[in-house]
Amino acid sequence: PARKSKTSKDSSSELAVCHMLLAELEAHRCAWPFLTPVNHKAVPGYKKVIKRPMDFSTIKEKLTSNHYLNLETFIADINLVFDNCKKFNEDQSEIGKAGYNMKRFFNKRWTELLQ
Numbered sequence: 475p476a477r478k479s480k481t482s483k484d485s486s487s488e489l490a491v492c493h494m495l496l497a498e499l500e501a502h503r504c505a506w507p508f509l510t511p512v513n514h515k516a517v518p519g520y521k522k523v524i525k526r527p528m529d530f531s532t533i534k535e536k537l538t539s540n541h542y543l544n545l546e547t548f549i550a551d552i553n554l555v556f557d558n559c560k561k562f563n564e565d566q567s568e569i570g571k572a573g574y575n576m577k578r579f580f581n582k583r584w585t586e587l588l589q
């Protein structure tokens with residue numbers, strides 16, 4: 475069957491899923507490094523190494539101000555949080571392990587909800 479063009483209903487239900495997913499991420503016990511922007515003035519090297527900082531509070535602000543055009547741009551920002559974490563932190567560090575756990579959790583939940 476031909477792919478129907480996305481209706482506004484599709485977009486609003488996708489938006490509701492994004493809000494729900496973000497709320498689950500923020501509530502996760504391993505979310506603590508990702509809740510607010512990294513203070514790049516306090517973390518040596520962060521501003522130079524991480525070209526596109528991202529965190530859950532920034533994503534929530536963008537979501538509530540209709541910044542995301544579609545689901546893909548929302549998922550791209552979520553993955554940016556985890557990619558930045560993997561780049562800056564040792565895999566076995568506390569924050570590195572938290573990032574890995576959050577990425578696995580996110581991938582499990584969005585595929586359950588959206589695929």
Ligand SMILES: CO[C@H](O)CCc1ccc(O)cc1
Pocket residue numbers: 507508512517558559562563569
């Ligand atoms: C999401 O957290 C960032 O990767 C910064 C990690 C970090 C912060 C302070 C430190 O002393 C070391 C690493």
